[in-house]
Amino acid sequence: MRLGIKQAYITPIVLAALGLATRLAFITRPNEVVFDEVHFGKFVSGYFTGNYFFDIHPPLGKLLIALTAFALGVHPHSTFEAIGQAYQGHAYVAFRLLPNLIGGLIPVCVYFFVRSLRGSVTAGLIAGLALVFDNGLLVQSHFIFVDPMLIFFGFLGLTLFFWYRNHSGNAAHLFLGGFFLALSVSVKWTGLAFIGLAGIVTLWDLYKRFIDGEYPVRQAALHAMVLLLIPFIIYFAVFAIHFSLLPKSGPGDAFMSEGFKKTLEGADVGSNVKPHNLFEKFAELNAAMYLKNSHLSATHAYSSKPETWPVMVRPVYYWVEKNSRGEYARIYMLGNPMVWWTALLGMAGALFLWRPRLRETKWVLFTGWFASFLPFFAIKRVLFLYHYLIPLIFSIVIMSMFLTELLEKRKRTRNVVLAALVVLFIAGFIFFSPLSYGFPLSKHGYMLRVWIKKWI
Numbered sequence: 541m542r543l544g545i546k547q548a549y550i551t552p553i554v555l556a557a558l559g560l561a562t563r564l565a566f567i568t569r570p571n572e573v574v575f576d577e578v579h580f581g582k583f584v585s586g587y588f589t590g591n592y593f594f595d596i597h598p599p600l601g602k603l604l605i606a607l608t609a610f611a612l613g614v615h616p617h618s619t620f621e622a623i624g625q626a627y628q629g630h631a632y633v634a635f636r637l638l639p640n641l642i643g644g645l646i647p648v649c650v651y652f653f654v655r656s657l658r659g660s661v662t663a664g665l666i667a668g669l670a671l672v673f674d675n676g677l678l679v680q681s682h683f684i685f686v687d688p689m690l691i692f693f694g695f696l697g698l699t700l701f702f703w704y705r706n707h708s709g710n711a712a713h714l715f716l717g718g719f720f721l722a723l724s725v726s727v728k729w730t731g732l733a734f735i736g737l738a739g740i741v742t743l744w745d746l747y748k749r750f751i752d753g754e755y756p757v758r759q760a761a762l763h764a765m766v767l768l769l770i771p772f773i774i775y776f777a778v779f780a781i782h783f784s785l786l787p788k789s790g791p792g793d794a795f796m797s798e799g800f801k802k803t804l805e806g807a808d809v810g811s812n813v814k815p816h817n818l819f820e821k822f823a824e825l826n827a828a829m830y831l832k833n834s835h836l837s838a839t840h841a842y843s844s845k846p847e848t849w850p851v852m853v854r855p856v857y858y859w860v861e862k863n864s865r866g867e868y869a870r871i872y873m874l875g876n877p878m879v880w881w882t883a884l885l886g887m888a889g890a891l892f893l894w895r896p897r898l899r900e901t902k903w904v905l906f907t908g909w910f911a912s913f914l915p916f917f918a919i920k921r922v923l924f925l926y927h928y929l930i931p932l933i934f935s936i937v938i939m940s941m942f943l944t945e946l947l948e949k950r951k952r953t954r955n956v957v958l959a960a961l962v963v964l965f966i967a968g969f970i971f972f973s974p975l976s977y978g979f980p981l982s983k984h985g986y987m988l989r990v991w992i993k994k995w996i
Contacts, residue, residue: 551661552648552750555668556613560644562969563674563681565635566729573618573625574871574925575858577632577684580605581620583586586685588615591790594806595823596832598775599782600684600726606785608638623859635684638652643681643688649695652935656702657901659941663959664927667940669962670883673969675976676875682976691930694734697721698908701738705745711762713794718766722774730832733912733930739767740907744900779822795828836921846916849928850884850935855995856924859978867980873926874975877991878968882961883932886939894942901941909934 573581579595580602586593587606595602614634618627647668654664671677681688693890698719705712721738724731742763749756786792789807801807802815816824844854855874862868887909896902913931916923943961947954972989974981981989990996 542584546773548661549667551668552651555647555651555665556645556674558672559647560641562678563644563795565641567640568633568684569628570859570861570869570978571627571632572859572861573620573623573627575623575856575873576844577635578620578623578625580684581616581618581632581635583980584609584617585618586790587592587785590784590786590788592788592792592796593790594792594828594832594989596829596830596836597686597728598726598778600723600778601728603781603785605638605684605686609634612637624861632684636682638682639681639688640687642692643677646677646681646688646692646695646743646933649692649699650937653695654937654941655701655888656699656706657707657904657937657941658898659901659937660944662954663937663941663944666944666958666961667937670879670940670965673965674876674879674932675931675969675972676855676880676926677904677929677974679871679873680929683858686727687844687929690724690731691933692722693727694724694731694930695933697724698734698738714762714766715770718770719774722771723766725771726775726778730912730927730930731963733908733915735767735771736911737904737908740911741904742767742836763847776822779825780818783821783859787900790827792862795832800824823883827986833919833921838922842924842925843922844861844925846913846923846928847924849913850880852880852925853992854925858927861978863980866908867982868986869978869980870973870975870986870996871978873924874972874995875925875932876965876972878964879936880932882964883935883939884913886942887935890938890942893946894938896941896945902938902995904936905934909938 552848583593583595583602584606587603588610600626609631612634616635617629617631618625650671650711651668654667655661672774697717697720700713700720704713704717715824717738721731721735724734746756746760746763748901749759783803783972786807789804793801793804793807797816798809798813799816800821802809802813842856844855847959848854852875855872857870857872859871860868890902891906910962912934913928944954973979974985975989
């Protein structure tokens with residue numbers, strides 16, 4: 541090519557540029573605490589004060605946000621007391637920066653995930669563009685939330701795992717895959733779905749070799765190391781760093797035992813109490829996280845049940861402000877219906893009609909969707925639409941690969957259909973962007989965007 545850029549690089553570069561542009565745009569808006577920033581802002585601030593805090597999720601996402609702010613020489617100035625609290629200065633932008641950057645790279649990551657499954661460049665492009673122009677993923681990446689890291693690390697880990705399995709056979713790719721899968725679990729336990737998928741595929745591969753008369757002991761040991769041992773070591777190391785940065789007594793003391801609190805400076809604990817060692821602290825905190833997750837009984841007006849997520853019945857209302865003209869600016873965690881509903885229809889069609897070139901591709905992707913979706917039906921605590929983002933991405937990949945393969949031999953029809961699809965994605969994104977970026981709308985403008993009664 542005249543520009544000297546290989547064709548293979550153009551698509552990911554375009555996806556990265558679009559992803560970062562849509563995420564970084566209006567990053568300062570609003571200059572108020574939005575939804576769970578009230579929690580994650582406090583947690584990240586804890587690493588600057590050293591005061592121990594308690595969260596139901598593993599620490600890596602919060603650690604990385606704090607590290608980014610520290611590297612930029614920024615310290616928190618807000619107390620994150622309530623949603624809608626005005627920020628002082630611009631330190632909050634540094635807190636939002638990493639989620640936006642990583643969120644902007646998710647479309648590129650998913651493009652390479654498609655390619656690792658031997659999907660076409662076109663299929664990867666459609667999947668990537670669907671994610672660039674999904675308002676729900678945009679909103680969840682736009683604030684001080686950790687979900688972008690959970691999703692990015694998980695799909696990057698799977699990409700490297702399948703690249704090793706389907707393309708390179710290079711053990712470095714396998715070990716890197718295990719590393720990023722471990723990072724995903726270290727952000728949220730939801731990342732176990734990614735490791736679960738890799739584990740199921742590994743067991744299938746071992747079974748096939750076994751029935752062929754082989755005894756793949758070395759392969760089994762290698763994968764056990766990559767998918768079990770290495771993730772545990774990394775997960776443990778993340779908690780060790782977490783504890784080292786929180787040496788002082790703080791608001792999280794109330795959730796911990798006397799032996800745990802004995803390790804914290806300034807904690808009110810009897811002199812005869814034996815302090816926990818590092819492993820005891822690790823075990824106790826993870827047990828406390830599990831119990832707290834299991835017994836959360838709080839309700840929320842914008843919670844929803846898993847069976848409603850694929851059709852997006854109930855979004856999450858994150859923020860609101862009334863301007864001098866009486867117009868309301870609102871932010872909803874609301875996906876782009878053109879993306880979500882097309883993905884659902886495409887997945888339904890693929891279930892019955894897709895005969896992929898590689899038969900296993902279909903079951904691998906549907907297993908990923910089920911592994912990341914079905915566990916939520918067993919969870920009793922309050923759940924929200926954003927918990928569907930990982931299954932959504934699997935459904936988008938299924939839809940993209942199914943359509944491109946279905947129309948593979950009808951090039952002109954394929955180009956028209958896929959171009960129309962991208963136009964729909966962009967139109968839906970633009971139409972719903974005021975509810976993503978928090979732009980003021982008249983009452984009429986707002987009601988035009990309420991397509992389902994429960995969206996209010």
